[in-house]
Amino acid sequence: MPRTKPLRPLSEIIASKLQFAVDVLKNAPSMMVLETQLPWCHSQLYKKYMPRAMQDAYSCCSLYMSRNETNTPVIMSLLDARTDDLLSTPQPTTLIELLARAHALLLYQIMRLFAGDVRSHATANALFGTLESTVIDLYGNLYFPSPSESKELLPLSMDPIIEFWEWWIVQESARRTILLTFFFIQIYKVLQGNPSVHCDGKLGITSHSWYLSAQLWNAQSAFDFAVAWAEKDHFVVRDLDFTAALENAQPDDVDLFGRMLMVTLLGIDGAKAWFYSKGAIM
Template sequence: MTDSAPPKRLACIPCTKAKRKCSKQTPACHRCTDKQIVCRYPAPRIAPPYDLVFSQDGAVSVVPAPSDRNPLPTPPSQIGESQELEQQQQQIHAANTELTRAVAPASADALQNPWFLSPLSWTIDHKTGPIPSQIYFSDEALTYFIGQLQVWLKQWITEGHCPFIHPQLWRIHLPENVQDAFTSLSAYHSKTPATEKMVLRIIETRVNNLVNEQNPTDVGDFGVVMLDPACHLARTQALLIYKIIRLFDGDIRARAQAEKNIDTLSLWARQLWQSAGLGVASNHKDLVNKPHPNPVDTQLRTDGSPSCTWQAWIFSESVRRTYLTATLTEAVYLTLKQGFAPCPGGIIFSCGAGLWDAPTPFTWLKHYQSNIVNSIRCVEGEHLFSHVKASDVDEFCHATMIVSYGLERFERWCNEKM
């Protein structure tokens, strides 16, 4: 641990959330070290050695960046907070402009340049700036969302899929982390009063093994690049499943143990999002599609065919839904515990009816090209209320709308006639 902090380093995220003074040391500040929690700092932006130019028809071209550009992350001390915020807002505005075409029937070039493989689609919109505002949920919405999480987990072990785990995602390669989570969840749903404590101890051991096998020093940007997006996705989904089980089981020990890893899940979800975003950006550097020995590696790029684009969407959307489910689960639990939670910001995800449940790439493409709406930023639900019907979006979107706007507003939307 260093004796002094770099100049102008921003306070770590746990200290910012707790509104406490941060010593700003790395790899962990004094407060996080004393409380034995994961210390993480706002990630610096990584500038790729190229620029992406989007034409009006949606085509993308790569232009070499100026030779004096530094390809390494820019330290916060070199960019003023106001300037950085302005840059973030400009990027988000550009992303929203570019993605406007996603709320109408897809154009002919949708397979060549899909919105979900645009680097701009991986921005996070913080409406109030870099420090998230507080959000509140109604009691009915909290109860509904927790119930939906539990229904989704049971659906996964009985049907092989749920609204944030696609049936095709791990069809070729099933990571050990996900295998352990599946068997643990199966044991949990078949437990009896006599075996309940044993099952919870098994889950506790699986969680400890999952967390301990990761490098505890990889809490910053180094941790993002040390794993590929598929590994990030597998471990985040596994920890999320354990978290849902233990936070809402009702067992005091299980809930207390789960609380210890809330920051870890938040960290892993953040690193998952950053890793996927960097993967998409790096794929744009080389527009010539090359074969990869690992089938998962091809799922963040497309050669323009329906099958390849469908696979890219499945992986991209799995990242988006896992990230959103993880952040909403944390927010719901914190609201139950303290009455409010920090808003994690808005991300773009697919919401069009029929997309997630499509069994083939051609069925998916049919919905993708004919849907009134295909994607939405999760903080812009009012757009859905005013422009589409509830039947135009899927189950996952319904859950996010209910937890964000309440059951009453959702039911009123369902009964409205467009």
């Protein structure tokens, strides 16, 4: 087995595009514990039901936040045990359980890779294949909107709006999770100094799309979501093509997930310049 490489510091040019995303990833365990959300996991996703896979990952994130020089070996050992437990279970068949499995694996990977423990990297390497297969199974269960599709009017009564919002939360979380997973894999390759990393805009996925709309993503109720859907522009980003969004979106349309990908596309100075040109500070 080849020796696992330690993570390398980013060069200045690469850092201008990836450091923002790396910082978001590093903060993911803390954000999950404190806010029960991630840029790719909606704050309401697990409000009614959190599958066991995510319960365990949530507990590990909490422990990870408390690590120090003395307790880190024990905490990482517990993380390994929870990961082994997850891998010993069969692949789920329901969308929410499958999504929870993907979120748990992502969090375990993030904690391993950024814990500063090189010994954890070998285990993380072995898990990327499992993570990929999980999100590929997600792919077949999703609806991917087209940038050219017209914005449908939502029903006037609340019951179908609530049903649509709850469906949208799961779908959008899954769409973002798929994209984030393959993006994370590319970042990891760069951090390991892999010179063959190439991004075609699709990150190895056949095709993908997601909604760029902070108002939709941050809505905390079906009513707020319906108002944002009706009154605010929202943009569908397909295969990381931000052309329409860069031309027509406003700074308050761009949530943290959008900022992370926008910085990767434009570089940190380019992203700051876009926000400034629209009268805002990133």
